[in-house]
Amino acid sequence: MRTHELVLHQVEADLAAGKLRLGDRLPGERALAGQLGVSRPSVREAIRVLEAMGVVRTSVGSGPDAGAVIVADPGSPLTAALRLHLATSHLPMGDIVQTRVLLESWAVREASGRATPSQVAAAQQLLDAMDEPDLPRERFHLLDAEFHVALATLAGNVLVSTIMASLREAIHGYVIAAAPHVPDWTPVAALLRAQHRAVLAAIADGDGDSAAKLVAEHIEGFYKASRLG
Amino acid sequence: MRTHELVLHQVEADLAAGKLRLGDRLPGERALAGQLGVSRPSVREAIRVLEAMGVVRTSVGSGPDAGAVIVADPGSPLTAALRLHLATSHLPMGDIVQTRVLLESWAVREASGRATPSQVAAAQQLLDAMDEPDLPRERFHLLDAEFHVALATLAGNVLVSTIMASLREAIHGYVIAAAPHVPDWTPVAALLRAQHRAVLAAIADGDGDSAAKLVAEHIEGFYKASRLG
DNA sequence: GATACCTTGTGGTCTGACCACATGGCTGAC
DNA sequence: GTCAGCCATGTGGTCAGACCACAAGGTATC
Structure with missing residues (x-):
C-alpha cells in the first residue's frame, strides 16, 4: 500500500467511526504526518x-477556518470526473443526454404533487428572469441549468439532484x-421558454405524467437542435 | 491558481485537444515538472x-507499461466518492436505494427486446453460479452485484451502467x-434467486414493463429486509 | 545460445527549508 | 481606557535534492 493511501484509509476510517464530522478540521499537515509516521508530502x-x-x-492562513475542513460536496468531484472523461472522448454525449432524460423525467414526476407553492414560485422566478430581452446567451443557459437543477431538487433525492447538477455543469x-x-436563436429560445413554463405548470397541477413527457421532449429537442445528442 | 492545478489544467487541455489519447503515457514526473516549470511534488x-x-x-519500473498511462475508468472515482460521502453520513442510504430502483427499472426496460440471446445466457450463468449450495454469503452478494451490473450494461448506456456499478460497490x-x-438467510436467498430469474425471463421475453416492475420490487424488498433502506 | 548480471529509467518516499497568507494578541499612541 | 497599528505564530504552498524499490532490456559471461 502506498503511503498516501494509508493516510486516506485512516481518514476514511475516522469519518466512518464518527471521529471526524462535518465541519471538523483535520490535524495540520505536519501533525498528521507525525501521527501516522509518514512524511508531509505523502499527507x-x-x-x-x-x-x-x-x-x-x-x-x-490562521484562525478557525484555516486548514483542511471536512465538507460534504459530492457534486464537484462528479462534475470534474465527467468533464475529464468527456475530454477523453470515451463518454458518449448521447449517453449523457439519455441519462438526463431518465433522471429528469423521474424527478419532475416525483416533484408533481409534492412541490410546495413557494418552491414552484421560486422556479417561476428563474423563468421570469429568462424572459428578459437581450439576455446574453451564456446567461440564458446558466439560468436554464439552474431551473433544471431546481426541478431535480424538488424530487427530494440528494443523489439524483447532485448527479443532475454535475451533468449540467460538465x-x-x-x-x-x-x-x-x-x-436562428430567437425562435429556439422562445420555444425553450414555453416548454419550461409548460413543465412547471404540469408540476404545479400535480400532473406527473405530463410533466415527465414534456421535460423529455424538451431535453431531447434541445440537443437535437444543438447537434449535440 | 495553485501549482498542481496548473498541471491538471494542462493535462486536461491536452486531453481535449487530442494531444493525449487513451493508452498514451504522460511524460515522466521529472520531465513534466521541467516542461511546466514546477517542482516534482506539484506534478x-x-x-x-x-x-x-x-x-x-x-x-x-521500466518498459512500455511503466509510468502514468491514460485510462478511461469513470467508475472507480465515482465509487470512491460515494463511499467517502456515505461515510460522512450526509448521503442518505434511502436516496441511494431510490436511485438504484430508478436506474435499474429503466435499464431492464431498455434491455428488454434489445438483449441478445448470448447476453441473456451470460447473465443466466451468473444465476446458475448463485444456485450453488453452501455458497458463502459474501460470494453470493458479489455475484448478485455482478448480475445487476450485467443487467444495467444490457441497456447500452455507459454512464448508467457506470453509476450502477459504483452504487453497488459503494x-x-x-x-x-x-x-x-x-x-434466517436461507429463505431470503431463495426468494432473491427466484426474483432474479423472473427478471431475466421478462427481459428475454421482451416484456419491459414486467421486468421494470419486478426489479423494483426485488431491490426495495431486499433493502427493507436488510433494514438498510 | 542461454543465463545471470547490471545499467537505466520509472514512480515512491523522505528531509529540510523557505514563502505567502490570515489571524489574534501585543504594543504603543492618544 | 480605548483604539489603531504592528508583529509573532501557525497554517498551507512550494521547492530542491537525495535515496530507495522496482521492472525492463541490454550486456557480459559461461
Missing part, C-alpha cells in the same frame, strides 16, 4: 485526493461551444 | 488527483455489515 497527496473528492476544503462548455449550430 | 499532487479521477494509472460494505439483521 499532502492524500489531502489532494480528498479535496478532489469533495470531502475537504483547504485554506491557508456539458455546459459543450453547449456554449455548440451555439454556432443554432444560428 | 505528483496533480497525478494523484488524475489517478483518483480514474484518468491515469501509474506503475513503477454500498457493498454496508450490505455485508447488515448481514446479522437477516438471521
Whole structure:
C-alpha cells in the first residue's frame, strides 16, 4: 500500500467511526504526518485526493477556518470526473443526454404533487428572469441549468439532484461551444421558454405524467437542435 | 491558481485537444515538472488527483507499461466518492436505494427486446453460479452485484451502467455489515434467486414493463429486509 | 545460445527549508 | 481606557535534492 493511501484509509476510517464530522478540521499537515509516521508530502497527496473528492476544503492562513475542513460536496468531484472523461472522448454525449432524460423525467414526476407553492414560485422566478430581452446567451443557459437543477431538487433525492447538477455543469462548455449550430436563436429560445413554463405548470397541477413527457421532449429537442445528442 | 492545478489544467487541455489519447503515457514526473516549470511534488499532487479521477494509472519500473498511462475508468472515482460521502453520513442510504430502483427499472426496460440471446445466457450463468449450495454469503452478494451490473450494461448506456456499478460497490460494505439483521438467510436467498430469474425471463421475453416492475420490487424488498433502506 | 548480471529509467518516499497568507494578541499612541 | 497599528505564530504552498524499490532490456559471461 502506498503511503498516501494509508493516510486516506485512516481518514476514511475516522469519518466512518464518527471521529471526524462535518465541519471538523483535520490535524495540520505536519501533525498528521507525525501521527501516522509518514512524511508531509505523502499527507499532502492524500489531502489532494480528498479535496478532489469533495470531502475537504483547504485554506491557508490562521484562525478557525484555516486548514483542511471536512465538507460534504459530492457534486464537484462528479462534475470534474465527467468533464475529464468527456475530454477523453470515451463518454458518449448521447449517453449523457439519455441519462438526463431518465433522471429528469423521474424527478419532475416525483416533484408533481409534492412541490410546495413557494418552491414552484421560486422556479417561476428563474423563468421570469429568462424572459428578459437581450439576455446574453451564456446567461440564458446558466439560468436554464439552474431551473433544471431546481426541478431535480424538488424530487427530494440528494443523489439524483447532485448527479443532475454535475451533468449540467460538465456539458455546459459543450453547449456554449455548440451555439454556432443554432444560428436562428430567437425562435429556439422562445420555444425553450414555453416548454419550461409548460413543465412547471404540469408540476404545479400535480400532473406527473405530463410533466415527465414534456421535460423529455424538451431535453431531447434541445440537443437535437444543438447537434449535440 | 495553485501549482498542481496548473498541471491538471494542462493535462486536461491536452486531453481535449487530442494531444493525449487513451493508452498514451504522460511524460515522466521529472520531465513534466521541467516542461511546466514546477517542482516534482506539484506534478505528483496533480497525478494523484488524475489517478483518483480514474484518468491515469501509474506503475513503477521500466518498459512500455511503466509510468502514468491514460485510462478511461469513470467508475472507480465515482465509487470512491460515494463511499467517502456515505461515510460522512450526509448521503442518505434511502436516496441511494431510490436511485438504484430508478436506474435499474429503466435499464431492464431498455434491455428488454434489445438483449441478445448470448447476453441473456451470460447473465443466466451468473444465476446458475448463485444456485450453488453452501455458497458463502459474501460470494453470493458479489455475484448478485455482478448480475445487476450485467443487467444495467444490457441497456447500452455507459454512464448508467457506470453509476450502477459504483452504487453497488459503494454500498457493498454496508450490505455485508447488515448481514446479522437477516438471521434466517436461507429463505431470503431463495426468494432473491427466484426474483432474479423472473427478471431475466421478462427481459428475454421482451416484456419491459414486467421486468421494470419486478426489479423494483426485488431491490426495495431486499433493502427493507436488510433494514438498510 | 542461454543465463545471470547490471545499467537505466520509472514512480515512491523522505528531509529540510523557505514563502505567502490570515489571524489574534501585543504594543504603543492618544 | 480605548483604539489603531504592528508583529509573532501557525497554517498551507512550494521547492530542491537525495535515496530507495522496482521492472525492463541490454550486456557480459559461461
